[in-house]
Amino acid sequence: MIEISEFEFFDSSLWLGTSPKRSFQRIHGTEELIKEMNYYGIKKGIAGHFMSAAYDPIIGNEALRSELIGQECLQANFVLLPPGCRELEKNYLDKSLSQGMVAARLLPKTNRYLFEEWIISPLLKELEIRRIPLFLWLGQVGWKGIFEVCKNYPDLPVVAEGVGHHEFLEARNYFPLMAEFENLYLETHSLISYLALDEVVKRFGAERLIFGTNFPLNDPNVSIMMVTKGDFSLEDKKKIAHGNLEKLISKIKR
Numbered sequence: 001m002i003e004i005s006e007f008e009f010f011d012s013s014l015w016l017g018t019s020p021k022r023s024f025q026r027i028h029g030t031e032e033l034i035k036e037m038n039y040y041g042i043k044k045g046i047a048g049h050f051m052s053a054a055y056d057p058i059i060g061n062e063a064l065r066s067e068l069i070g071q072e073c074l075q076a077n078f079v080l081l082p083p084g085c086r087e088l089e090k091n092y093l094d095k096s097l098s099q100g101m102v103a104a105r106l107l108p109k110t111n112r113y114l115f116e117e118w119i120i121s122p123l124l125k126e127l128e129i130r131r132i133p134l135f136l137w138l139g140q141v142g143w144k145g146i147f148e149v150c151k152n153y154p155d156l157p158v159v160a161e162g163v164g165h166h167e168f169l170e171a172r173n174y175f176p177l178m179a180e181f182e183n184l185y186l187e188t189h190s191l192i193s194y195l196a197l198d199e200v201v202k203r204f205g206a207e208r209l210i211f212g213t214n215f216p217l218n219d220p221n222v223s224i225m226m227v228t229k230g231d232f233s234l235e236d237k238k239k240i241a242h243g244n245l246e247k248l249i250s251k252i253k254r
Contacts, residue, residue: 012045047077052105057081079105079111080104082122097132105137135161138160147159171252227241
């Protein structure tokens, strides 16, 4: 029987800071997060900051950067803003990449802007040029938003996260998109329908799945089990566990 450590899990959706949902608050600080990662058998991860997601992206990104200084097993996912109000300095993306950012999120509902081309296009073009993976919550942009981004920015890796909505229970929405857009990936923690992850592997290949737990808001055991107990090859399990995310990061143009 293969040990959990041999999968070398690389978690794309970890969180630091104080959760707005305090009943879910289980960890306080980077040291506790790494301790929990070791407990569950997660080798490394990409972390966001609750302050970026719920309050202020710029302050939250800076707090995240400070938390991750010197932490080799953790990298950063920054929440970005469209450039219309000039809230981010001109070289913000390049500076962020030099500080350990390997992915970005957009949260238009939380940050009060329309997820429309005339607002977000300049930012998405910059992300596409650099091949920075873009994580999008379905509760923020919906499948229509995912469709538009994948269509208009074919060289931009788009990772759909089922946060804030139960649309990952509806394969009728994401199967057509997976079939049409090779730049679309699914983060795994919300693929909780019966054998959903197995079916995605069967139809589209393991390469289209990015492992994530949404910890500490969700129990990592659920995400881990869907991979380790899946009815597909060990090679595919390792792609999902860490290989696919590592490949995306390796293609970032710094």
